[in-house]
Amino acid sequence: MPVKDSAGFRRNDPPIETQGTSRRRAPSGVTLNDVARVAGVSTITASRALNNPTIVSDTTVEKVRAAASQIGYVPNLLAGSLKSNRSRLVVVLVPTIAGSPFLRAIQALTDALARAGYQVMMGQIGYDNSHEEALLDAIIGRRPDGIVVTGLITSEAARRKLMMAGIPVVETWQMSAEPLDMLVGFSHYKVGEAMAAYLWERGHRHYVVATGRDVRGQQRLQGFRDKLAAAAGNEGQTSSSIYESYVSLPSTVAAGRQVLSDALGQGLHVDAICCCSDALAVGVLYEAQARGIVVPDELAVLGYGDTEIAPHTVPTMTTVRVDDVGIGLHAARMLIARVEGQTPEQMVVDVGFSIQQRHSA
Amino acid sequence: MPVKDSAGFRRNDPPIETQGTSRRRAPSGVTLNDVARVAGVSTITASRALNNPTIVSDTTVEKVRAAASQIGYVPNLLAGSLKSNRSRLVVVLVPTIAGSPFLRAIQALTDALARAGYQVMMGQIGYDNSHEEALLDAIIGRRPDGIVVTGLITSEAARRKLMMAGIPVVETWQMSAEPLDMLVGFSHYKVGEAMAAYLWERGHRHYVVATGRDVRGQQRLQGFRDKLAAAAGNEGQTSSSIYESYVSLPSTVAAGRQVLSDALGQGLHVDAICCCSDALAVGVLYEAQARGIVVPDELAVLGYGDTEIAPHTVPTMTTVRVDDVGIGLHAARMLIARVEGQTPEQMVVDVGFSIQQRHSA
DNA sequence: TTGAAAGCGCTAACAG
DNA sequence: CTGTTAGCGCTTTCAA
Numbered sequence: 001m002p003v004k005d006s007a008g009f010r011r012n013d014p015p016i017e018t019q020g021t022s023r024r025r026a027p028s029g030v031t032l033n034d035v036a037r038v039a040g041v042s043t044i045t046a047s048r049a050l051n052n053p054t055i056v057s058d059t060t061v062e063k064v065r066a067a068a069s070q071i072g073y074v075p076n077l078l079a080g081s082l083k084s085n086r087s088r089l090v091v092v093l094v095p096t097i098a099g100s101p102f103l104r105a106i107q108a109l110t111d112a113l114a115r116a117g118y119q120v121m122m123g124q125i126g127y128d129n130s131h132e133e134a135l136l137d138a139i140i141g142r143r144p145d146g147i148v149v150t151g152l153i154t155s156e157a158a159r160r161k162l163m164m165a166g167i168p169v170v171e172t173w174q175m176s177a178e179p180l181d182m183l184v185g186f187s188h189y190k191v192g193e194a195m196a197a198y199l200w201e202r203g204h205r206h207y208v209v210a211t212g213r214d215v216r217g218q219q220r221l222q223g224f225r226d227k228l229a230a231a232a233g234n235e236g237q238t239s240s241s242i243y244e245s246y247v248s249l250p251s252t253v254a255a256g257r258q259v260l261s262d263a264l265g266q267g268l269h270v271d272a273i274c275c276c277s278d279a280l281a282v283g284v285l286y287e288a289q290a291r292g293i294v295v296p297d298e299l300a301v302l303g304y305g306d307t308e309i310a311p312h313t314v315p316t317m318t319t320v321r322v323d324d325v326g327i328g329l330h331a332a333r334m335l336i337a338r339v340e341g342q343t344p345e346q347m348v349v350d351v352g353f354s355i356q357q358r359h360s361a
Numbered sequence: 362m363p364v365k366d367s368a369g370f371r372r373n374d375p376p377i378e379t380q381g382t383s384r385r386r387a388p389s390g391v392t393l394n395d396v397a398r399v400a401g402v403s404t405i406t407a408s409r410a411l412n413n414p415t416i417v418s419d420t421t422v423e424k425v426r427a428a429a430s431q432i433g434y435v436p437n438l439l440a441g442s443l444k445s446n447r448s449r450l451v452v453v454l455v456p457t458i459a460g461s462p463f464l465r466a467i468q469a470l471t472d473a474l475a476r477a478g479y480q481v482m483m484g485q486i487g488y489d490n491s492h493e494e495a496l497l498d499a500i501i502g503r504r505p506d507g508i509v510v511t512g513l514i515t516s517e518a519a520r521r522k523l524m525m526a527g528i529p530v531v532e533t534w535q536m537s538a539e540p541l542d543m544l545v546g547f548s549h550y551k552v553g554e555a556m557a558a559y560l561w562e563r564g565h566r567h568y569v570v571a572t573g574r575d576v577r578g579q580q581r582l583q584g585f586r587d588k589l590a591a592a593a594g595n596e597g598q599t600s601s602s603i604y605e606s607y608v609s610l611p612s613t614v615a616a617g618r619q620v621l622s623d624a625l626g627q628g629l630h631v632d633a634i635c636c637c638s639d640a641l642a643v644g645v646l647y648e649a650q651a652r653g654i655v656v657p658d659e660l661a662v663l664g665y666g667d668t669e670i671a672p673h674t675v676p677t678m679t680t681v682r683v684d685d686v687g688i689g690l691h692a693a694r695m696l697i698a699r700v701e702g703q704t705p706e707q708m709v710v711d712v713g714f715s716i717q718q719r720h721s722a
Numbered sequence: 723t724t725g726a727a728a729g730c731g732c733t734a735a736c737a738g
Numbered sequence: 739c740t741g742t743t744a745g746c747g748c749t750t751t752c753a754a
Contacts, residue, residue, distance in 0.1 A: 029525065031731060042741050047733060057739060072525055077502035078443045079731035082746050087439065089482075089503075098468040099669065107459040110485060119499060121450075121482040124471060138480060141438035142450075164390070164433055253670045282670070289675045308460065309614045309643070314650045392747060403725050408749065418723060440747035444730050725754075730747105738741075 030073045039067035050075070081143065088118050089144045090335060093135070095127040095151075095214075099250035101277055101305055102150050105172070108328030109148060116336050118145065125150075127214050127249045132158050140165045146335040148172060151215065153180050168338040170331040174216055175350060182338070184330040184349040188216045191320055191353055192223025195274050195302055198318075198355055200231045204272035204300050205240040210259045210284075211276040212249040220304075224274065243268055251276055256283015257290075264291070272300040272361065278307040278319055285313055285360065300361035315359035323351040391434045400428035411436070442504065449479050450505045451696060454496070456488040456512075456575075460611035462638055462666055463511050466533070469689030470509060477697050479506065486511075488575050488610045493519050501526045507696040509533060512576065514541050529699040531692040535577055536711060543699070545691040545710040549577045552681055552714055553584025556635050556663055559679075559716055561592045565633035565661050566601040571620045571645075572637040573610040581665075585635065604629055612637055617644015618651075625652070633661040633722065639668040639680055646674055646721065661722035676720035684712040 036046035041060060049056045049064035056064075067073075081087040090113055094102055110120045121144070123135050129151075136158055139147065146168045153159050153171065159180055162169055169181040176183055199207065209224055211217035225242065232240050243263060247255040256279065263270050275281040281303030288295050295301055295315055303310055303319030310317040330351065334344040397407035402421060410417045410425035417425075428434075442448040451474055455463055471481045482505070484496050490512075497519055500508065507529045514520050514532060520541055523530055530542040537544055560568065570585055572578035586603065593601050604624060608616040617640065624631050636642040642664030649656050656662055656676055664671055664680030671678040691712065695705040 029527075032733095033731080043731090044733070044742085045740055048740085051733090055739070060739085072522070074498050074501045074522070074526065076443070076504060076731050077499075078439050078448065078504055079746090080733070082437070082439045082443055082748090083731080083733045085746080096468070097471060098464045100464075103459045103461075103464075107457070110458060110483070114485070119482065119484065119503075121480065122471070123480065124475070137435050138438075140435045142480075143437060143439055161433070161435070165435065166390075253673045257673055279670075283673060286673055286675050308640075312614045312618055312644060312647055314647050394747080404747090405726085405749075406724060409724085412749090416723070421723085437747055440730090441749070442730095443732090444747085444749045446730080723754105726752090728749105728751080729745105730749090732746090734744090734746100736741105736743085738739100 030071050032073070032075065034071055035064060035068045035073045038071060039063045085143070086339070087143050087145055089121060089142060090118050090146045090148060091121045091123055091139050091142070091144045093123045093125045093139075093147065093149045096124060096250055097122065099252065099279075101250065101307070102173070102324070104307075105324040105328040105331075108325040109332050110328075112329055112332035113336070116332070118336075127212070129154050133161070136161055140167065143167075145339045146170070148331050148335065152176050168335055170334055172327050172331055174219070175348075179348060182331075182334045182344060182347050184327050184334065184351060186322065186351050186353050188219035189223035191304070192220035192225075193227040194223075194353070194355055195220070195304075195320065196224040196227035196231070199272045199274065199300060199302065199361065200228065202300065202361070205238060206269045206271050207241065208243045208245050208259065208263050208268070208270050208273045210245040210247055210251075210256070210273065210280055212247055212251060214249060217249075217276050220276070241269070243270070247276070247280065251280045253279050253283040253286065256280040256285075257287040258283070260284045260287040260291075270299065272302065274302045276304055278303040278305040278310050278317065281317055281319065281360070282309060282313060285315075285317070289314075295360050302361045306356050310356070311358065313360070318358045318361040319356050321354045321356040323353070326351045391432050393434070393436065395432055396425060396429045396434045399432060400424045446504070447700075448504050448506055450482060450503060451479050451507045451509065452482045452484055452500050452503070452505045453509045454484045454486045454500075454511055457485060457611055458483065460613065460640075462611065462668070463534070463685070465668075466685040466689040466692075469686040470693050471689075473690055473693035474697070477693070479697075488573070490515055494522070497522055501528065504528075506700045507531070509692050509696065513537050529696055531695055533688050533692055535580070536709075540709060543692075543695045543705060543708050545688050545695070545712060547683065547712050547714050548584075549580035550584035552665070553581035553586075554588040555584075555714070555716055556581070556665075556681065557585040557588035557592070560633045560635065560661060560663065560722065561589065563661065563722070567630045567632050568602065569604045569606050569620065569624050569629070569631050569634045571606040571608055571612075571617070571634065571641055573608055573612060575610060578637050581637070602630070604631070608637070608641065612641045614640050614644040614647065617641040617646075618648040619644070621645045621648040621652075631660065633663065635663045637665055639664040639666045639671050639678065642678055642680065642721070643670060643674060646676075646678070650675075656721050663722045667717050671717070672719065674721070679719045679722040680717050682715045682717040684714070687712045 032046050033043050036043045046064050049061045053061045092106055094100055123139055125132055132155055148170045171179055171183045172185055174185045175187050211221050245259045273284050281301050284301050288299055293299050303317045306319045306321040310319045330349050337344040393407050394404050397404045407425050410422045414422045453467055455461055484500055486493055493516055509531045532540055532544045533546055535546045536548050572582050606620050634645050642662050645662050649660055654660050664678045667680045667682040671680045691710045698705040
């Protein structure tokens with residue numbers, strides 16, 4: 001009869017021996033099999049004790065848990081995912097990491113997903129969607145439970161690939177007439193209109209619109225133009241002007257300084273600058289300050305994003321407030337619902353926007 | 362004899378039928394087996410044609426590639442990784458995503474790894490390393506080929522886990538007497554010394570040091586204190602003072618404004634503020650501007666990070682320049698070397714730092 | 723240059 | 739509540 005001391009079963013367990021069969025480089029080592037052997041149960045029982053403890057007796061659960069922690073077991077998610085077809089992995093496609101205006105949304109998304117037991121992988125896709133397709137294979141290959149895209153999936157080939165793979169997709173940050181699957185965003189066209197209306201109503205007539213060449217920027221620009229044309233039409237006599245200034249993305253403070261100094265260098269008459277990001281607006285504000293131009297009296301400056309810096313600039317920045325956290329949370333919720341086999345309440349969510357009025361415009 | 366028309370083999374291939382065996386929800390669908398069948402070769406040959414084309418005849422490679430693209434094959438990386446024990450996945454542990462000062466490094470890392478065929482997953486670990494261990498299981502479970510940590514792995518349990526898993530690890534952003542594995546960083550203590558020396562030499566004697574409670578901030582603070590004590594010791598008669606102002610992380614522009622206004626509110630005599638981030642310094646500059654305090658004449662402001670905004674503030678910001686891109690690139694290089702079975706030239710890299718002199722101090 | 727067999731570590735399905 | 743069997747999709751090993 002084996003000795004039973006106060007330490008209990010620990011000293012009498014069969015030793016964990018490396019299986020003679022595998023003589024390659026040491027793999028991860030401890031497997032569920034080892035746990036089962038130490039606990040004196042079958043592999044599947046060990047699996048259940050760890051992943052679905054309610055359907056296993058309490059004593060068994062205890063034994064298995066003890067065994068697992070004793071021998072330092074870390075489950076191989078690759079194997080589990082292969083079998084169960086669920087990877088607990090969500091991939092987020094972003095244009096870029098550094099300087100990205102989407103990070104707050106991604107933070108919210110990541111946190112919400114982590115709480116539900118999912119992990120997030122980031123894929124960089126660039127602002128031009130150029131290697132969208134190449135990346136997609138590498139991503140689909142990992143069989144993620146969901147994909148969140150910043151923007152829309154544009155190329156027909158990529159759309160087909162995603163549909164075929166049957167992976168739930170959430171497109172974000174824009175609206176679309178034909179979403180691939182689920183979508184949460186808002187209308188950039190309307191943002192452009194609202195920005196134009198805001199500036200027009202305050203008597204500004206000569207605008208610089210600084211924007212990138214991305215779809216969303218173009219949509220805002222179009223909204224801005226259209227709203228202005230309409231407003232100018234109503235008051236036929238007034239003269240107004242728009243100067244379009246293109247910046248590269250992600251936009252920067254440096255670019256903002258450049259935008260204003262270029263405009264003035266060209267001798268333009270400007271009384272308002274509409275920016276495609278807060279960073280850009282910060283740059284414009286600095287340049288104005290450096291040149292002794294008084295904001296908002298001589299020049300109105302409108303930002304976009306309502307980032308952390310906006311309420312603290314001098315003067316404080318009027319900017320478009322976007323519910324980025326809401327985007328992240330909605331995307332997470334929709335995705336989780338779908339993965340758990342339910343249908344999300346809404347397949348398309350418009351989170352809207354508002355203009356946060358402060359002192360720069 | 363089967364009909365051979367100009368379309369070649371396409372019409373005579375056996376149709377891709379769903380295997381009668383699996384009747385669950387449709388998995389990914391197309392497998393390497395399907396490709397092999399369509400191409401008329403064995404599974405392993407198809408595998409080799411796709412992953413190691415040099416050891417397969419050109420005609421076979423062509424056949425297999427055609428078959429793969431014809432039926433829309435996307436390899437299941439889960440299965441491959443399970444067998445080959447290589448996941449082509451690298452995990453980066455960051456304290457936080459939004460507002461993180463480490464993003465430029467991560468961008469560089471991600472780009473370099475992507476070029477070598479690796480993908481990056483981000484894990485958030487918080488600034489207090491509190492759930493370091495819990496996250497670690499989820500991460501190790503995916504059997505990444507490498508792990509890059511922002512900071513050091515502190516807890517003994519976590520260190521053991523990582524060693525047992527045998528996964529290459531790069532700790533970053535700090536130096537360490539006992540790196541777990543590989544390391545690329547620089548001395549924060551020396552940064553603190555350099556900041557103190559810089560301010561002292563320019564005649565400032567009454568400092569506010571604004572910093573977080575993280576290790577790196579504390580190390581800089583200690584260096585600052587020590588250097589100052591030494592300098593003050595040499596000139597016994599001069600009086601000097603340090604006021605330590607703690608901010609939460611990641612630090613913000615808002616916190617920067619608060620730091621200055623708190624210090625003045627307490628009636629402190631301050632002629633220099635040493636910040637733990639550029640964001641903080643930007644806030645201090647704004648607060649000074651709002652109060653009509655002239656920088657640098659009445660107040661010197663020193664930043665840390667040399668982020669994009671630093672050269673564009675008014676006045677431009679003097680700040681500590683850190684080679685974040687270098688950190689990312691070194692980490693990538695070291696990791697790749699190790700995964701490919703080589704020994705990296707150096708296991709520990711000190712990328713150093715410098716003070717970027719501009720106008721705020 | 724190609725193939726057959728085996729099995730990575732885990733979980734779904736179906737018994738007991 | 740527990741166990742047996744089979745196999746996810748791929749790559750390694752060994753053989754031709």
